[in-house]
């Protein structure tokens with residue numbers, strides 16, 4: 356099939372896969388499959404095991420502690436784990452990936468690989484709340500100087516880098532406020548001073564943001580979200596380039612993190628359909644977001660995929676698509692009426708996490724900022740759009756919004 360006959364289903368600027376002649380949709384279906392090893396079965400089985408037996412003492416004692424691609428002890432992975440890791444790494448275009456128990460575990464293990472006593476860590480002011488908590492509670496107590504920076508800093512990050520800076524941590528768009536970051540500009544400035552760039556790429560996913568093409572050295576995923584995709588699994592993944600593989604992989608091993616083969620299996624199954632789910636959910640999210648943006652009780656929608664979002668140009672330049680998660684700033688309304696609105700929704704569940712097949716709505720209340728102010732003009736709601744028909748979702752929101760009473 357030539358490029359001209361391929362249907363162009365992807366939105367965004369960089370729809371084509373630049374890593375080879377095949378489209379990423381083809382890649383996800385074929386990555387990390389080895390039926391010859393598994394009696395012809397399309398998918399790898401769930402390998403359960405702690406002890407792995409060796410042929411003799413010499414082989415056992417000759418194990419290479421840094422070879423994380425051989426089966427040597429359950430903690431370091433099974434063929435099921437390796438299949439999931441290889442598929443994620445291949446989709447994102449990284450050197451290798453390691454599976455960890457949750458998205459937060461991916462963050463803490465990755466940061467632990469770099470943050471040492473006396474070092475300085477630059478973290479975006481829009482980082483996921485528990486990331487901030489880990490930095491302020493754990494890293495600070497380990498003697499790490501954590502400094503939060505303006506997410507819009509771009510190449511200006513250069514002025515904040517010190518000789519002790521161990522890493523720059525990004526998240527684009529940021530949690531709750533969905534502010535974009537110029538990751539290539541940040542990475543260029545950081546790399547000029549030899550500082551690695553870590554990014555929480557949960558929103559972008561390995562499918563819609565090819566972190567390594569944009570200067571990221573370590574890409575962090577809450578696989579719990581779109582990768583697993585069905586609200587039934589907690590898992591994380593850290594993907595790295597070659598230079599950063601061993602520090603990150605050793606950190607995961609030192610912390611004793613490992614994932615059940617069942618969860619790896621579920622996450623790999625989810626990954627196979629991430630393309631169709633995400634493209635569909637993105638289209639529905641745009642429909643819902645445009646409806647909200649035009650609604651008289653809504654002040655603005657925080658969604659870089661919308662043309663009027665301040666981060667739209669960066670998103671369009673760097674991303675192949677958008678997650679179906681965005682924020683809504685309402686016009687000033689009473690707290691009680693916002694609660695009544697959310698509680699009245701029939702199709703939007705109230706709960707943490709996102710990236711599943713079902714829609715969710717919560718208030719976005721606790722937003723901690725220290726580097727730059729965030730003063731929304733009204734109450735904020737976070738919406739996740741699932742696989743339901745967007746027309747039904749719009750109807751549900753329409754009746755909910757009618758309950759808002761202005762202050």
Ligand SMILES: *Cc1c(COP(=O)(O)O)cnc(C)c1O
Pocket residue numbers: 457458459460483530555557558576577578579580589590591708
């Ligand atoms: C949910 C989330 C995480 C954490 O993932 P868990 O698997 O729930 O620990 C990390 N980063 C972002 C941006 C998230 O939204």
